[in-house]
């Protein structure tokens with residue numbers, strides 16, 4: 001049912017039967033478009049009939065349960081998606097979508113499952129990514145499952161978990177003496193070589209190919225399905241590259257076109273670290289795109305994205321949904337990580353725990369009321385961050401002191417880390 005790709009800037013259409021990157025005219029992000037009217041005709045009612053569809057049993061416990069609204073290719077799956085929607089033990093009407101239970105321990109599994117599926121479908125062979133985070137591990141795992149080569153370009157001081165998992169998955173890891181931007185330059189240099197076309201290389205950087213968004217959008221379908229096809233009042237999402245935010249909004253538009261939901265939408269909330277908050281700054285200044293954040297530094301590695309490529313789309317969604325953008329300090333993020341583990345039994349990635357810090361602020365300001373249903377996205381497992389969190393243990397607050405009095409490490413693992 002995938003019909004074409006559409007530029008999110010100029011609206012130009014491009015064929016979906018070959019690998020595509022960004023719009024050749026204006027470098028806009030390309031979105032996959034489907035014949036939703038035809039899909040709608042096959043679904044008389046959302047909900048139970050949807051679950052009874054043939055083929056659902058095969059992919060039922062993964063994100064590929066929504067195969068009608070995903071590209072029709074043979075999925076490279078490790079069981080990603082359909083993660084638990086846990087009711088908070090602390091706040092009634094708050095739910096925690098625990099993405100840490102995905103393969104490779106993060107939400108990156110969804111985007112890379114879809115992206116690697118299409119790469120294999122198109123006969124690509126060597127997938128390159130400049131990354132120092134969970135996307136690298138996810139690419140390495142899915143490439144291994146697909147029998148493709150993963151070429152990871154990482155700063156040499158990356159978190160241990162990401163480097164070690166890539167090594168074990170058999171990825172080609174190049175450790176770069178520099179920042180993520182230097183890693184991106186290595187990939188750019190490769191692109192200009194003769195081998196790029198000949199050996200079927202492809203750059204799978206965030207939003208520079210159309211299918212990672214497709215994988216991430218399944219989070220939007222799951223939010224709706226797991227809440228009984230009702231929209232929550234708010235979704236708080238830790239925003240680095242923002243692919244999940246774009247994907248969920250796209251999913252809501254598709255679901256409305258399919259007649260599964262009405263025009264109602266959750267207020268979409270971006271949370272970033274105050275050590276790297278380009279979207280928060282742009283939002284506060286009423287701008288439609290962000291500026292490069294200088295000297296980005298936060299222990300929440302996934303939020304170290306100085307300028308998300310899809311910033312114009314993120315800011316537009318915040319506006320349309322009557323949402324907002326909130327910054328949390330590393331102290332607040334670290335305290336929230338510890339608090340979530342104790343209060344909820346969820347050992348979250350620091351990026352995910354930032355949602356709790358944001359929720360507290362939005363309750364305090366009256367933006368959310370206690371009766372509002374709000375979904376907080378824990379984007380990964382704390383187990384991927386042991387070296388970061390272990391350093392913090394030594395500085396953890398003793399019971400006598402308030403959490404705010406401690407200073408977490410301002411480690412700049414890998415320097416500026418992109419939306420990877």
Ligand SMILES: [Zn+2]
Pocket residue numbers: 007008009010011012023024025026027028
């Ligand atoms: Zn365009």
